[in-house]
Amino acid sequence: MTLLLHNSLSGQKEEFTPYDAKNVRMYVCGPTVYNRPHIGNARAVVVYDVLFRLLRKIYGENHVTYVRNITDVDDKINAQAKENGEPIAQLTQRVTQWFHEDMAALGNLKPSKEPKATQHIKEIIELIEHIIKNGHAYEAEKHVLFDVNSVGQIGDYYYGKLSGKKLEDLIAGARVEVEKYKRNAGDFVLWKPSKEDEPGWDSPWGRGRPGWHIECSAMSTKYLGNDFDIHGGGADLKFPHHENEIAQSCCGNSLSSFSNYWIHNGFLTVNGEKMSKSLGNFITVHDLLERV
Numbered sequence: 001m002t003l004l005l006h007n008s009l010s011g012q013k014e015e016f017t018p019y020d021a022k023n024v025r026m027y028v029c030g031p032t033v034y035n036r037p038h039i040g041n042a043r044a045v046v047v048y049d050v051l052f053r054l055l056r057k058i059y060g061e062n063h064v065t066y067v068r069n070i071t072d073v074d075d076k077i078n079a080q081a082k083e084n085g086e087p088i089a090q091l092t093q094r095v096t097q098w099f100h101e102d103m104a105a106l107g108n109l110k111p112s113k114e115p116k117a118t119q120h121i122k123e124i125i126e127l128i129e130h131i132i133k134n135g136h137a138y139e140a141e142k143h144v145l146f147d148v149n150s151v152g153q154i155g156d157y158y159y160g161k162l163s164g165k166k167l168e169d170l171i172a173g174a175r176v177e178v179e180k181y182k183r184n185a186g187d188f189v190l191w192k193p194s195k196e197d198e199p200g201w202d203s204p205w206g207r208g209r210p211g212w213h214i215e216c217s218a219m220s221t222k223y224l225g226n227d228f229d230i231h232g233g234g235a236d237l238k239f240p241h242h243e244n245e246i247a248q249s250c251c252g253n254s255l256s257s258f259s260n261y262w263i264h265n266g267f268l269t270v271n272g273e274k275m276s277k278s279l280g281n282f283i284t285v286h287d288l289l290e291r292v
């Protein structure tokens with residue numbers, strides 16, 4: 001059977017050929033656990049569940065590894081915990097459980113592995129150290145920043161290839177206020193300092209926490225190896241999240257590519273607008289299932 005996938009990296013439909021048919025490897029960006037999932041969030045889970053089932057059908061149930069992470073350290077989580085007046089860990093544990101219950105109620109299979117960011121701080125710090133050592137990141141005011149201008153050409157990849165963004169525009173960062181510690185507007189945070197009341201871990205750069213993107217580079221490599229077959233996520237993650245994942249992984253692990261096929265699912269829309277927490281036009285999976 002021929003499986004065709006739309007690869008965002010090439011912009012083309014391509015025939016899927018795994019590196020190793022005995023172990024087909026897929027990584028998908030999972031939820032940030034601060035609120036009960038809505039059906040727009042669930043769409044991504046269902047899309048990759050369908051692909052996971054299809055791969056299992058083609059290559060065999062024991063020959064597909066599907067890793068989907070849980071982001072349990074994030075500023076949105078900190079803000080929500082503060083608003084609720086509850087400890088961060090209590091919030092993330094409860095929402096993770098809701099996520100599991102709601103996705104199971106929709107009939108999704110569990111991924112093979114579901115790593116949490118807070119349990120991989122060691123791997124994250126090690127990867128940041130590699131990126132610095134290879135000359136692609138710098139420390140400034142207790143932050144570690146990725147230097148987008150340093151990427152250059154890596155095999156077929158250059159910064160902006162996945163998202164179609166132009167490096168010159170990102171560096172210039174026209175009309176946006178840029179933090180003084182950044183060399184270029186497009187440089188992004190790998191590590192940042194934590195205040196007393198924020199979650200933090202000791203690191204070579206002081207007590208702090210990872211930026212959002214680095215966790216997926218660290219965890220995908222840990223569970224799937226340096227290069228793997230499929231990386232998935234919502235279309236809104238193409239930039240900056242996925243572009244930055246490729247740059248970090250290639251520059252930190254001295255790779256010429258990172259994931260062979262990049263797949264993006266579309267949004268669930270309500271009256272033409274994306275269903276999102278911030279727009280308030282959402283229905284939670286739980287509420288929807290209560291109605292039926």
Ligand SMILES: [Zn+2]
Pocket residue numbers: 028029030216241
């Ligand atoms: Zn991710």
